Amino acid sequence: MNRLNHSVKVVLLALAGVCVVAGSAPVFAQDATFVINARENGFPTYNPLKGTKLNVANNLIFDRLVVQDADHSFHGQLATSWESAPDGMSWTFKLRKGVKFHDGEPFNAKVIEWWLPKFKGTENAYMTESIDKIVIIDDYTVKLVMKNPDPALLFNLATSFMGVPSPKSYEALGDKFGVAAAVGSGPFKLESFTVGQQTKLVRNEDYRWASDLSKNQGPAKIKNLTLREISEDSTAFLELKTGGVDALLSVPTDFLPKLQAEKSIKVVMLPGTEVFYMPINTSVEPFTDIKVREAVALAVNQKEIMSSLFGGTGAVANNFLVSSLQESKINPKFNISYNPDRSKKLLDEAGWLMGAGGVRAKGGVPLTVKLWTQNGTQFKRVTEVIQAQLKAVGVNAEITVQDAASINAMYKKKTDHQLAVRSYDYVNADILDWFFSGTRLGYPNISMWNDPKGEALNAKAMKGSKTWDERVSNFKAYHEYIMSQFLFAPIYQPTQSFAYSTTRLKMPDNIRGIKLATQSIMDIEVK
Structure with a gap:
């Protein structure tokens, strides 16, 4: 049996080599390249605690307690359920079991106890300033005791700034966290990051805890995802048209007619945000x-x-x-x-x-x-x-x-x-x-x-x-x-529009979330 498997591997490798020489098929069938919104270009860090300008990669690297759907309802990601006290002065969250960060460290209630106070003194402190203290009920249950009622708490927890980093890596890297490395528990790991140019992500093969907004509950279907920063709309359009990229995560309105005229490109329009x-x-x-x-x-x-x-x-x-x-x-x-x-x-x-x-x-x-x-x-x-x-x-x-x-x-x-x-x-x-x-x-x-x-x-x-x-x-x-x-x-x-190559990508039937983000990217297939 081992000899047979070895022979099959040799044949497959030989065929792959022929394809490379002949140029008849892509070598990395699970690779995809997206162009991010020009408004999100030039961010200096992937540190969700301190960053004031984040892009879609943050939500792919870091999970949040909750995520939001297009109808503004909230769904659990690292939290499985939550309950607010009648007077709004406390929130109790049940946490997902079996989650691990990219560095192998476990996610549990102690992570929440460490994480939320880290916002103090940052420009994002207002996200958590209504929280007075964190009480650990058990390993997977936490209570947030409030200074004052905060009806917007779930919304804040669903934002990109509330991605949960690995405590071990965060403390070890210090100010270099988010630049030299960014370690979360999300469906993708940060491979490399060049400010103003591109970010390369690689699939987290251990991922098994997507929200219920994704049909795919296992690892992402895209193996290697490159996020490019292109400021000029005409350049981005030509890249999509000629196959240099597979999707534009934001389409300027004045380019919609050009994209809609391309048979191999599909434009999807969502409510504006x-x-x-x-x-x-x-x-x-x-x-x-x-x-x-x-x-x-x-x-x-x-x-x-x-x-x-x-x-x-x-x-x-x-x-x-x-x-x-x-x-x-x-x-x-x-x-x-x-x-x-x-x-x-x-x-x-x-x-x-x-x-x-x-x-x-x-x-x-x-x-x-x-x-x-x-x-x-x-x-x-x-x-x-x-x-x-x-x-x-x-x-x-x-x-x-x-x-x-x-x-x-x-x-x-x-x-x-x-x-x-x-x-x-x-x-x-x-x-x-x-x-x-x-x-x-x-x-x-x-x-x-x-x-x-x-x-x-x-x-x-x-x-x-x-x-x-x-x-x-x-x-x-x-x-x-x-x-x-x-x-x-x-x-x-503006309306919210994105465009993709129909010859390269298969989109899910429904785009979940208020924009094309983790919820739907988990379900995108590369042809």
Whole structure:
């Protein structure tokens, strides 16, 4: 029997060699290459505790306690069940047995006891700050005792920032964790990572604990997964068209017709989870004047941007939150929409009068402002249109394109930027805390807004809500106040689209989760 197996192996190896020479079939039939969303390019680390910019690889390397489906329901991953006390002051989680980290260490209640306090002092601390202490009931049961009720706890636990790392590897690597190595319990292991270029993942052959959102409960069907970072949309499109990559995890709207025209490429569209917006630095002139901030916000023609750049696909943005959220349904008087006549009137009132060359001036100083964006086709195009729209009301905006890997550090200098074109991808109202809390000036609070009333409304929304309905009400009030201060200009809500080669990949019938992520990647087959 052993001799027969040996002979078969020799024949198969010989045939594989012939295929390589003849070029008739791929050598690695289980390998796949995806291009990640350009917005996620340039991240410096795969440390979920400290990273402020993470991509899809984090959820493939690290498991979370719970994951979210497209209908926003929560499903167990490292947790099998959970229960909240009637007063919201404690949560009890039953943990999955038999889970091991990539370094062979076991997952149990002691890991949770070690992990959650590690967020203290990081930029992601708000995810866990409502937790007072962790009580171990037994090896696979933990109770989270709360400082205050937190109706959003499950949502926080489902985010990429809440991937659970191996305590042993985390402590051993120190600051190098997430860069030299990233060790979780997920379906893929980190093989290599080059900032701004690509990440290589290899299948975790021991994986047996996928959530019930994946049909495949064993190891992933993809053996080797490469995630490439390509900023230029035209380059990414050509790579998919010519077979250099197998899927684009994000498709710019203006490329949809080109991709849909390709017979071997399929485009899948999902509900949008992203908002484009233009933050305004309230700490620097001329934007210390609320009239100037309002004028600039009202100069942005959202409908023109949607129609001219995005072919009418998606939706205009009139406030800061994704329109599917209850907290986005604020009093319409607070929404921001294009109004060039009022914009010009406000600038006149603020003393910025129209001057030579169609640029306003005050005291002989022209109204010239710095408009930042980051590399990536969509960002550049949106920024150029906004530059023209601002010029139409007399504001001269000078564009600077920053590298995606370094732009957050640039924001932290606090006074170098005035306006910027950005986007975020998130479906929870506590994004308002992330971008407007006075405790995070520079980045992520790019608007540099620190206001006593705003801080009080923030605290009430984040910590003073006992029920979900109360939380919605509190966040609406906070959202409305933010809108009244004209801290940004809302721009656009794109649809969420991805594209893949039908000759290379077989997608699951249903995409589970709010985007193409671990839940569905587990079920993708390579042809």
